Amino acid sequence: MTKLLRNAVMLLLLMTVITGVLYPLVATGLAQLVFPRQANGSLIVKNGKPIGSVLIGQSFTDPKYFWGRPSATTPQANNGTNSGGSNLGPTNPALTDAVKQRIAALRAVDPGNTAPVPVDLVTASGSGLDPEISPAAAQYQLERVAKARGLSTSQVQALVNEYTSGRQLGVFGEPRVNVLQLNLALDAPQTHGS
Amino acid sequence: MTTNDFLQVGLYLVVLLLLVKPVGSYMALVFADAPNRVTRFGGGVERVIYRLCGIRGDEAMGWKRYALAMLLFNVLGVLVVYLLQRVQQWLPLNPQHFAAVSPDSAMNTAISFATNTNWQGYAGESTMSYLTQMLGLAVQNFLSAATGIAVLVAVVRGFSRRSSLSIGNFWVDLTRSTLYVLLPLSLLMTLLLVSQGVVQNFKSYVDVPVAQTSTYAQPVTDAAGNPVKDASGNPETKPAQLATQTLPMGPAASQIAIKMLGTNGGGFFNANSAHPYENPTPFSNFIEMLAILLIPGGLCYMFGKQVGDRRQGWAILATMLVIFIPLTIALVAAEQAGNPALHGLAVDAHASALQAGGNMEGKETRFGIAASGLFAAITTAASCGAVNAMHDSLTPLGGLVPMWLMQLGEVIFGGVGSGLYGMLAFAVVAVFIAGLMVGRTPEYLGKKIEAYEMKMASLAVLLPCALVVIGTAIAVMTPAGVAGVANPGAHGFSEILYAVSSASNNNGSAFGGLSANTPFWNVLLGICMFLARFPLAIAMLAMAGSLAAKRHVPESAGTLPTHTPLFITLLACVVVVVGALTFLPALALGPIAESLMSGH
Numbered sequence: 001m002t003k004l005l006r007n008a009v010m011l012l013l014l015m016t017v018i019t020g021v022l023y024p025l026v027a028t029g030l031a032q033l034v035f036p037r038q039a040n041g042s043l044i045v046k047n048g049k050p051i052g053s054v055l056i057g058q059s060f061t062d063p064k065y066f067w068g069r070p071s072a073t074t075p076q077a078n079n080g081t082n083s084g085g086s087n088l089g090p091t092n093p094a095l096t097d098a099v100k101q102r103i104a105a106l107r108a109v110d111p112g113n114t115a116p117v118p119v120d121l122v123t124a125s126g127s128g129l130d131p132e133i134s135p136a137a138a139q140y141q142l143e144r145v146a147k148a149r150g151l152s153t154s155q156v157q158a159l160v161n162e163y164t165s166g167r168q169l170g171v172f173g174e175p176r177v178n179v180l181q182l183n184l185a186l187d188a189p190q191t192h193g194s
Numbered sequence: 195m196t197t198n199d200f201l202q203v204g205l206y207l208v209v210l211l212l213l214v215k216p217v218g219s220y221m222a223l224v225f226a227d228a229p230n231r232v233t234r235f236g237g238g239v240e241r242v243i244y245r246l247c248g249i250r251g252d253e254a255m256g257w258k259r260y261a262l263a264m265l266l267f268n269v270l271g272v273l274v275v276y277l278l279q280r281v282q283q284w285l286p287l288n289p290q291h292f293a294a295v296s297p298d299s300a301m302n303t304a305i306s307f308a309t310n311t312n313w314q315g316y317a318g319e320s321t322m323s324y325l326t327q328m329l330g331l332a333v334q335n336f337l338s339a340a341t342g343i344a345v346l347v348a349v350v351r352g353f354s355r356r357s358s359l360s361i362g363n364f365w366v367d368l369t370r371s372t373l374y375v376l377l378p379l380s381l382l383m384t385l386l387l388v389s390q391g392v393v394q395n396f397k398s399y400v401d402v403p404v405a406q407t408s409t410y411a412q413p414v415t416d417a418a419g420n421p422v423k424d425a426s427g428n429p430e431t432k433p434a435q436l437a438t439q440t441l442p443m444g445p446a447a448s449q450i451a452i453k454m455l456g457t458n459g460g461g462f463f464n465a466n467s468a469h470p471y472e473n474p475t476p477f478s479n480f481i482e483m484l485a486i487l488l489i490p491g492g493l494c495y496m497f498g499k500q501v502g503d504r505r506q507g508w509a510i511l512a513t514m515l516v517i518f519i520p521l522t523i524a525l526v527a528a529e530q531a532g533n534p535a536l537h538g539l540a541v542d543a544h545a546s547a548l549q550a551g552g553n554m555e556g557k558e559t560r561f562g563i564a565a566s567g568l569f570a571a572i573t574t575a576a577s578c579g580a581v582n583a584m585h586d587s588l589t590p591l592g593g594l595v596p597m598w599l600m601q602l603g604e605v606i607f608g609g610v611g612s613g614l615y616g617m618l619a620f621a622v623v624a625v626f627i628a629g630l631m632v633g634r635t636p637e638y639l640g641k642k643i644e645a646y647e648m649k650m651a652s653l654a655v656l657l658p659c660a661l662v663v664i665g666t667a668i669a670v671m672t673p674a675g676v677a678g679v680a681n682p683g684a685h686g687f688s689e690i691l692y693a694v695s696s697a698s699n700n701n702g703s704a705f706g707g708l709s710a711n712t713p714f715w716n717v718l719l720g721i722c723m724f725l726a727r728f729p730l731a732i733a734m735l736a737m738a739g740s741l742a743a744k745r746h747v748p749e750s751a752g753t754l755p756t757h758t759p760l761f762i763t764l765l766a767c768v769v770v771v772v773g774a775l776t777f778l779p780a781l782a783l784g785p786i787a788e789s790l791m792s793g794h
Contacts (some may be wrong), residue, residue, distance in 0.1 A: 007365060008267045015372060017666035020333040023377060027384045030590035031394035034385065036704035039394040041441055051403050051440055055391050055470040058404050065406055069559060076410035080440045081320055083465035085556040085584035089685035090533045091792045095555060114543035123555040126229055126468030126583045132559040134549035171201060173476020174550045174562035183405055
């Protein structure tokens with residue numbers, strides 16, 4: 001028993017050093033060496049300062065921006081330090097109410113648009129930080145954004161296309177549009193209305 | 195279901211099955227009795243470890259000593275993780291200055307990670323220091339997985355050894371699992387994940403200015419930092435300007451690699467594999483899904499090889515697939531059909547070239563329906579419990595599938611090691627039932643199955659069932675249990691049933707709406723996780739000890755072949771019937787009732 005206990009204590013100590021210290025240090029070293037941009041958060045840098053991450057969605061509520069997935073994080077939407085979904089069950093009336101409110105908010109800033117809203121634009125994402133929307137959700141908002149910015153729809157469409165990715169390797173996942181990159185491109189000085 | 199849904203599920207299965215043989219053959223070498231090129235390669239490191247720990251690598255342990263070593267090592271692990279959480283505020287590598295974790299939460303988390311469950315009552319990015327994550331949680335990710343593999347290897351020796359008093363050496367099995375299997379695969383996977391965008395650094399969180407400032411309702415706190423409540427008891431809020439976003443950082447990739455490979459499932463961040471920094475692309479998602487079933491699948495092949503008849507391993511794997519594939523398709527189809535509650539609204543949920551459609555609440559755009567549904571089935575078939583979509587928001591029937599996959603005892607792949615030894619308990623029961631039908635003494639893999647083996651196998655099969663049923667009953671009869679429920683009606687019951695099923699089968703996923711970080715839930719689930727893990731493992735080791743001591747019975751005309759479609763069907767039926775008989779009444783009150791009410 002005492003011998004077993006001594007074996008156990010020593011082995012736990014050694015394994016802690018190997019898997020808890022050496023492993024993450026070697027992994028970090030390799031990651032920083034081979035993929036430094038990704039290992040540090042895929043940051044978008046402007047004038048030497050980070051202004052966001054390609055992978056982390058931000059909140060947009062202004063009609064001149066494309067809106068992202070609704071976020072259920074608290075106390076504010078897209079809270080990077082408190083990720084998570086709504087956890088509302090499918091039959092919970094609170095879910096239906098939230099969806100109704102989101103439809104109303106989208107229609108309030110785009111009264112002429114009576115098309116049904118793509119489902120990803122009115123349902124909260126799993127992480128609350130989803131950086132992307134479906135191409136359908138981008139199409140739904142395209143005319144509104146173009147009008148609010150005095151741009152032609154083809155100009156905005158060109159930018160949407162630029163930030164749309166297809167299924168990875170042609171099979172995996174779903175086609176999607178990166179909202180933050182698209183909105184930053186819309187704000188860039190070279191994108192001005194004619 | 196769409197064509198692409200089928201394509202993604204099919205491609206996953208093909209790639210997994212292609213990897214089963216190479217991974218299984220490799221592990222057969224790692225755990226072979228005779229020295230070989232793999233164990234000679236790492237022999238030097240192994241010998242240094244054994245010398246430092248005073249371990250004699252050639253000591254042959256009987257099942258009791260093996261079980262005692264396993265239990266000592268794991269209880270010690272629980273204590274260390276508990277202590278780390280309680281004193282993290284005084285230790286380094288805590289850039290966000292997190293305070294000590296509460297005693298009940300720390301106890302729950304310590305048991306959770308040592309039992310390979312990785313149930314998380316806490317939120318990773320706002321509770322645990324980097325040091326606690328690394329020295330406590332990540333270490334147990336390795337060691338709990340290695341323990342599962344070690345126990346399985348010992349159980350397999352019970353079948354493969356003849357007239358032997360020993361089932362191996364726990365220290366050697368544990369060390370080899372870690373050094374030869376888990377560590378190299380984890381390093382490889384870390385790099386694959388980082389290439390896709392998973393973070394791996396030791397930086398403080400990064401503040402960035404947001405592109406569009408907005409206002410939000412900020413909770414008001416008093417001088418002591420406690421929330422201020424208004425007259426009716428609701429937290430008071432004030433409008434606040436939001437100009438920055440905080441991006442979480444940390445050594446995530448290295449922990450996620452082992453969380454998948456070791457079927458642990460505990461997320462670095464609260465949103466787990468739905469978080470873009472844990473699972474940034476559809477390809478990273480595919481890698482993570484593969485990693486979950488890679489070792490459980492490979493172990494089936496290794497088992498066949500160790501018992502000298504590869505067909506036995508394929509038969510077990512086939513049984514798992516026979517149950518796994520239809521349930522996966524049911525889950526994806528339910529999610530693709532969407533949420534009927536939204537049908538009357540101006541919402542477009544049809545799948546098209548431009549969107550996945552379906553039930554997108556709690557799902558990420560990049561994964562859509564197929565990659566989320568498949569992940570949910572894989573993570574609950576295995577006892578992983580990582581999630582890339584919020585299971586609480588699955589459709590009623592979509593949520594039934596993961597719940598039932600756990601309740602089947604985590605034997606459809608199951609946890610690394612633990613899934614296969616659980617399935618072997620079912621195989622012993624199946625052989626026994628077949629023996630009863632024809633009136634012959636049952637035998638499995640050349641070993642007679644007698645009263646002692648049947649007692650141990652029954653214990654292993656029934657213990658998790660009893661824990662789920664009794665634990666759920668306690669929770670629904672206790673105000674403190676019901677207080678955690680977030681959703682009304684039948685779904686609220688599902689949240690409770692899911693939590694206890696998850697803990698009592700060492701899965702760790704959750705219907706996340708349940709507020710489980712309370713003393714009641716932390717204690718109840720802590721007990722369930724502990725009892726589901728160690729007594730069950732000890733029962734299987736006892737069975738292995740008894741089997742190893744037996745002589746080999748040569749096959750006769752009366753032997754039931756256990757590699758045929760007939761046996762696969764029989765075994766699958768035993769698993770399904772035990773799972774259905776035990777849990778149908780409870781499922782009828784939860785997901786089935788909810789599905790009927792939602793107009794399906």
